Amino acid sequence: MSFKTLVAGVALGLSLIAAPAYAETIKIGATPGPHAQILEAVKPILAAQGIDLEILEFSDYVIPNEALASGELNANSFQHQPYLDNQVKDRGYAIESVATTVNFPIGIYSDKYENIADLPDGAKIGIPNDPTNGGRVLLLLEDNGLLDLKDGVGTAASVADIVGNPKNFEILEVDAAQLPRVLPDVDAAGINTNYAEQAGLDPVNDPILRESPKGPYVNVIAVRTEDKDQPWVKALVDAYHSDEIRTFVETTFNGAVLASW
Numbered sequence: 001m002s003f004k005t006l007v008a009g010v011a012l013g014l015s016l017i018a019a020p021a022y023a024e025t026i027k028i029g030a031t032p033g034p035h036a037q038i039l040e041a042v043k044p045i046l047a048a049q050g051i052d053l054e055i056l057e058f059s060d061y062v063i064p065n066e067a068l069a070s071g072e073l074n075a076n077s078f079q080h081q082p083y084l085d086n087q088v089k090d091r092g093y094a095i096e097s098v099a100t101t102v103n104f105p106i107g108i109y110s111d112k113y114e115n116i117a118d119l120p121d122g123a124k125i126g127i128p129n130d131p132t133n134g135g136r137v138l139l140l141l142e143d144n145g146l147l148d149l150k151d152g153v154g155t156a157a158s159v160a161d162i163v164g165n166p167k168n169f170e171i172l173e174v175d176a177a178q179l180p181r182v183l184p185d186v187d188a189a190g191i192n193t194n195y196a197e198q199a200g201l202d203p204v205n206d207p208i209l210r211e212s213p214k215g216p217y218v219n220v221i222a223v224r225t226e227d228k229d230q231p232w233v234k235a236l237v238d239a240y241h242s243d244e245i246r247t248f249v250e251t252t253f254n255g256a257v258l259a260s261w
Contacts, residue, residue, distance in 0.1 A: 024050075024051060024052070024232060025051075025052040025053075025054050026046070026051060026052070026053050026054065026074045026075060026232055026236060027054045027056060027072070027073045027074050027075075028053060028054070028055055028056070028073060028074060028075045028076060028077060028236075029056050029057075029058055029063075029064035029067055029068065029073045029075075029076035029077070029078065030055060030056070030057060030058070030064070030076065030077050030078050031057065031058060031059070031060075031061070031064075031078045031194055032057045032059065032194070032198060033194035033195070033197050033198050034102070034104070034193070034194055034197065034253060034256075034257045035077050035078050035101075035194060035219070036055055036057050037252065038077075038101070038102065038240075038245065038248065038249060038257075039053065039055045039077060040055065041244070041245055041248045042236075042239045042240050042245060043055070045239040045242060045244065045245075046235060046236065046239050049235055049239075051232060051235060051236075053236075056073065058078070059177055060175070060176075060177060061078065061079065061083065061130055061133075061176060064076040064078050064079070065079070065084075065087050065091070065093055065095065065222070066091075068093075068095055068222060068223070068224065069091075069093040069094065069095055069224070071224075074223065074224075074227065074232075075221055075222065075223045075233070075236065076221070076222050077101055077219070077220075077221045077222075077240075078219070079219060079220065079222070080103075080132070080216070080217040080218060080219050080220065081097060081216060081217075081218065081220055082132040082135075082155040082156075082216055082217065083130065083131075083132040083133065084096075084097060084220060084222055086131050086132050086156070094224060094225045094226070095222050095223065095224050095225060096222060096223070096225050096228060097220035097221065097222050098220075098221055098222070098223055098228055098233055098237060099220065099221045099237040099240065099241065099261075100218045100219065100220055100260040100261060101218070101219045101220060101221055101240060101260060102218070102219055102249060102257050102258060102259055102260055103213050103217060103218045103219065103257070103258045103260055104192060104193030104194060104203070104217075104219065104256070104257055104258075105193065105203070105210050105211040105212065105213050105217075105258070106133070106136050106137065106140065106190055106191070106192055106193065106210075106211045106217070107190070107191060107193070107196060107203055107206070107207025107208075107209065107210045107211065108125075108137065108140065108141075108188050108189065108190045108191075108207055108208055108209040108210075109183060109188065109189055109190075109191055109196065109201060109206055109207055109208065110183075110187060110188040110189075110208050111183055111184050112187055112188075113187065113188065113208060114208060115208055116144060116146070116188075116208045116209040118208075119146075119167065119169070119187055119188060120167075120187070121167050121168055122167070122168050122169070122170060123167065123169050123170070123187035123188065124169075124170045124172055124185075124186040124187050124188075125137075125141075125169050125170070125171055125172065125186060125187060125188045125189065125190070126172045126173075126174045126179050126182055126183070126186045126188070126189035126190065127159075127171060127172070127173060127174070127179075127189070127190045128173070128174070128175070128176035128179065128190065128192065129173035129174055129175055129176070130176060131156065131158060132155055132156075133176055133190075133192060134157075134158065134159070134173060134190075135153075135155050135156060135157035135158060136155070136190070136211065136217060137190030138157045138158070138159070138161070138162070138171075139155070139157055140190065140209060140211050141169075141209075142157075144209060146166075146167065146169070147162055147164060147165055147169070148162070148163050148164025148165075149161045149162060149163060150163055155216055155217075159171050159173065172186060174189075176191075176192055176195060177195055179191045179192075179195060180195055180196065180198070180199030180201065181199075183199075188208065193256055193257065197256065202256075203256035204254065204255050204256050213258050218260045219260075221236065221237065221240065241261045245259075246259045246261070
């Protein structure tokens with residue numbers, strides 16, 4: 001073997017050792033808006049490790065878990081822990097969270113009133129029709145003395161749990177994504193931050209009542225239980241929890257979205 005061939009062989013060996021540990025694609029589901037935007041910022045961090053992050057956007061809160069459970073996705077990033085817990089309980093999915101991501105304090109918005117105390121007797125209030133996000137709005141109303149709920153219902157609160165309604169509010173359950181569209185037709189509506197932003201609302205300044213950022217509604221990355229210990233999961237979480245992504249969240253969303261790590 002010539003010296004030139006030996007040097008070339010050593011160089012090839014070193015290049016193989018230095019190559020990224022991964023060479024695969026992660027398909028991750030997200031809702032449009034901040035969740036997808038943050039993942040776009042995560043994408044080049046993973047690309048440097050040889051991982052292609054393929055982001056698929058879904059316009060509702062049901063299909064991303066169905067797609068994950070069926071194997072069409074490797075992960076998703078769109079939901080908070082109480083919603084995931086409810087989905088697992090109701091549908092038997094073998095999926096679980098592997099990391100927290102960001103918090104989107106939910107807000108109650110109104111085109112007609114500037115203060116929650118101004119809502120009249122019999123006001124129509126739209127809330128998300130999925131159990132956990134609808135429950136968030138009901139708990140927010142209760143925390144501000146506008147409704148009474150059964151003791152102990154917690155994050156599972158539903159319209160059926162209302163035991164006191166002194167202002168006779170009419171609670172209307174609406175698909176979460178449609179709430180910005182029905183806002184002109186109701187007196188107020190509890191709208192998730194991602195849908196509020198898509199509709200041109202300011203999640204920091206426009207709500208007439210806003211949820212505290214401290215609570216159980218921090219969003220998560222979910223994967224199939226069988227995959228939770230895969231190396232790519234750690235790579236995804238580490239990239240998401242990087243200082244670069246924290247800075248991206250803080251500078252892009254100006255307080256409407258809060259990093260959890």
